[in-house]
Amino acid sequence: MYFSSLMIKVVLFIVLVVVAACFGQGPAAGADMPVDAATRNAVIAELREDLKANYVFPEVAEKTAGMLEKNRADGKYDAITSGKAFAEALTADLQAATNDRHLRVRFSADALPVRQPQAAPTEAEKIKHRNNVLNINAGFETVERLRGNIGYIKLNGFSDPEIGKETVEAAMNFIANTEALIIDLRQNGGGSPEMVALISSYLFGDKPVHLNSLYWRAGDRTEEFWTKPEVKGRKYGDKPVFVLTAKRTFSAGEEFTYNLKNLKRATIIGETTGGGAHPGGMFRLGDHFSAFISTGRAISPITKTNWEGTGVEPDVKVTKEEAFKTAYVMAIEHLATKPENADLKDAIAELIGEIKKNPAKH
Template sequence: MRTQVIEGSIAALRRLYVFPDVAAKLETLLRDRARAGAYNRITSAKALADQLTNDLQSVSHDKHMRMRHSAKPVPDDPPLNAPPSDANKADMRRMARQLNAGFVKVERLDGNIGYLRLDYFLHGDDVGPRAAAAMTLLATTDALILDLRQNHGGDPATVALIVSYLYDAYAEVHINDIYDRPTDSTRQFWTLSALPGPRYADKPVYVLTSGQTFSGGEECAYDLQTLKRATLIGEVTGGGANAGGPVKVGTHFSLFVPTGRAVNPVTKTNWEGVGVKPDIATTAAQAFDTAYLQALRAQRKRITAQDAPHLSREIDQALRTLSRTP
């Protein structure tokens, strides 16, 4: 079992890992550790997976790279660039429906501030209608708090979809690129000219981040920050920018191998290993109140009691409530 998993991992890394030079270092590491008997005393499959993950990350510093053990046999890898199987499509649809396509909460807060919590950027037919429904509810709010504190990633195309809502239809904004090693190609992501539901252009956006914000969640935050379209509030994010997928390396083992890397068109780099740094640093727990306070203060300057008495009272009450929050 150990030899199969180690050799399978080496072959997968050689063939697919986005950084070939690092793949060579990982091969040396695994062979040296195996020769030294480092894995011989491990009797639990899960413990072996955890140890291999730790060893691989100690050299690659790639937080996406992770070994997993499955009680059931791992299915064979599909051919490169093969479309998803019917079973995979069904699994993705089921997951999207169970998780509401990642849309956890949509709300109009007092003071006419919008709030959207997104925990995943899932792919599939369910995403568009839910995005349209969320943006329809938020359309008449005056500022948006986008909560990515528990966002663990997903599809970069869905990130581009959400970012597109924050621009006019005529805008042509280059959001992100992803270089893919297996095909030696680069895919560009731009704002979309056609979207279901209303857009949210030219209004303030505040993005909440935490140390748990990862991968696609980080991409969304990084994209909006580099484009100067949002103010980031919270903690430095997890630091995972390399895209990929699971590869079978043993009968019951799969290794997530990053096959691509994000290349931001503004910075020409990404957030791998360093995370996305917020514009306003605070704890994850305090990020919402901080953003809400900023949005309300901006509203207070813009709205007068004479022009909008009901909204003005809402703003004042919300500000008083926040001032009493410990």
């Protein structure tokens, strides 16, 4: 998922989805229920209207809405009586028509809450949101110092920065004295572009750097994201950074990767990422269905485009299983290039041999 703080009416719902993904489960995980023709027709009608009113590309929205109506009229969905199967069928048709990996319909066996458009979250929702972010440690799964004084951060999501900023500070302070940093995004499904900007700020100097822009259809506006000249804790300086990717790396995880690659701040190692560059939000389609609809698109200040449909190509293409070992070896090899380590070349070579033979489990 890829969302912005501007999406107030849906952001809490999205965070709950991201949290469930991080834990690998959610409410009524795996549960299903039957759907009838009236339900299918109502879901399609609401989905068509939401697409036309909100999807980032209006012409594509009109064509896609027309496709859905034609499919309904032709009876394509008539034999589907499972809620989960209906959501999957709609998702497949939406993505085939638009090549937009964010567009999808979700089914929930539990009734979805009703929220008025642009309604502010209640205090109870704010507390639940905060607890959910803290329960996944703001996305920071692992922070450690590897042999050879190499930092390693396994980051599974980009959470709300207002809640996660202290965790970011603690993580970056912990690895501040390392010689190189490996950031593992192989299981990162996305999150907040504001958190992308905050973490990126630790990897650049005092001069603000334009990372990315998001164009939003609503209001025909563009929002820019820059690094912060000052952060809490210590910045990492210009030391080497390696980012690990997989096909599962998606959305805001891809933005972080794309930004650092094009700014030549990190070496990307692993697999081509999932290919989702359109932020948006969840829209309720009745009691048991919702749709993630892309309401904006990313625009790189460097490439003037984004990674939608193509993913981010790594600098060093290896399988996700080989990515950590490859990055670790490259980080250690960097140590050998430093003049002050001239008398450690034999020890460094020995460590590289050990890593290649018996890499740590990451």
